Amino acid sequence: MESKVLLDLKNVNKVFGQNHVLKDINLQIERGKFITFLGPSGCGKTTLLRSIAGFYTVDQGEVWIDGKIVNDLPPYKRGTPMVFQEYALFPHMTVFDNVAYGLDIKKVPEAEVQQRVQAALTQVKLTGLEERYPHQMSGGQQQRVAMARALVMNSPIILLDEPLSNLDAKLREEVRVELRNIQQDLGLTVIYVTHDQLEALSMSDYIVVFNRGRIDQYGTPHDIYYKPRTRYVADFIGTTNFIEGVVERQDGNTANVVYGKGQKVAIPTEGSWSPGEKVILSVRPESLRLNPAETLDFHMKGKVQASMFLGEKERYYIMDDEGKEWIIDAYDIGQTSFDGEVTFAAKADKLHIIQYDEGEE
Known part of the structure; x- marks a missing residue:
């Protein structure tokens, strides 16, 4: 055979x-x-x-x-x-x-x-x-x-x-x-x-x-x-946003992670993570929503620094409260535009946990 x-x-x-x-x-x-x-x-x-x-x-x-x-x-x-x-x-x-x-x-x-x-x-x-x-x-x-x-x-x-x-x-x-x-x-x-x-x-x-x-x-x-x-892979393939977090605990295939100013999110994962372990969360620009009407699992606040019209989408550059820049893509928004203070959020399954590497910046 x-x-x-x-x-x-x-x-x-x-x-x-x-x-x-x-x-x-x-x-x-x-x-x-x-x-x-x-x-x-x-x-x-x-x-x-x-x-x-x-x-x-x-x-x-x-x-x-x-x-x-x-x-x-x-x-x-x-x-x-x-x-x-x-x-x-x-x-x-x-x-x-x-x-x-x-x-x-x-x-x-x-x-x-x-x-x-x-x-x-x-x-x-x-x-x-x-x-x-x-x-x-x-x-x-x-x-x-x-x-x-x-x-x-x-x-x-x-x-x-x-x-x-x-x-x-x-x-x-x-x-x-x-x-x-x-x-x-x-x-x-x-x-x-x-x-x-x-x-x-x-x-x-x-x-x-x-x-x-x-x-x-x-x-x-x-x-x-x-x-x-x-x-490295997340950063090389397309565009993504990173934020550091700490694993609080893992329940089966869900890891509870603390990020930002004490916010928590339960993320589906195929990996195994230990309590107290430092991790990196990756979320793609298209997976984030600006000023969403519904409450989503992961959420941050920031201020619009700049935007760029790219035809099928508007790309926003947003500075969060910690001074970190985020890239967020808004699709099919018509004449709507975002400015000033905004909330940006994502569903938990749009976040991916990556092992933290001290030497990889």
Whole structure:
């Protein structure tokens, strides 16, 4: 029976000189999933992708693909075609020849090459452009050629290294949808590297959040956004508000937390918290309500410092009584605007408890 796990990374480490880039990476990736490696520049995400592809040799640990250890295999024997940020197309070759290059290297019969190249070009909507050269194509079309070159190899896994970063915003969104559709239609396993949180949230089945060479969290986009395990993850993914609190007690799956000027809130939690433990509460700007008509579980008072109209929402910057700034998004408020002293509040299930880390500010 075929294993669900296609890629298995075991205790992977990579060092460049004095720089320990990958630190004890352990990760299992299932077949047919769209996985995004997410994090800022220098966090190790591209190094790990290139280590999977075989362009880098890991200094410690094992890389398993489809049940086989591949540490000693060169890139062309791993079955991990890669789409690069700069596309890496051959300028002197036509679209057809660029896409067929990997098949020619493997000495695939000509009739099969024709069939597979045409199928790949159809999948990326480039039929009829076989004889064009890269310089005759737009950035979006070049990106599709690079994708077709990966698809034509019929590999179970495809690696994408920030392939949309050179496209403008509108085209990036269009290609993003196309990539996701292709992945789902063909049942491919895709590993996608980006520093763009919106790309990660909108395309992925699972997201791997990197922090200085380590994996801080691996989970669904919903879990990463609403249930971050660390302050780093909560702060890196979108915008959030933090406030310190102290656990009074925990009753089953509910933690009673004291915050602000002695206010208390009972928060649903999957964690285990000790009485007296210092914690961080995270709440997203869209989860807070300004001057709500009903009484909500979590509530604070403050003064509007500034606001910004962003089309579908108005973003407010509010200073609370303790001198801390909050960001609150108000949607669909029509002509209503808030000014001066306000109350802001949220339901308890919109708050998330994060372990307090003295060194993480």
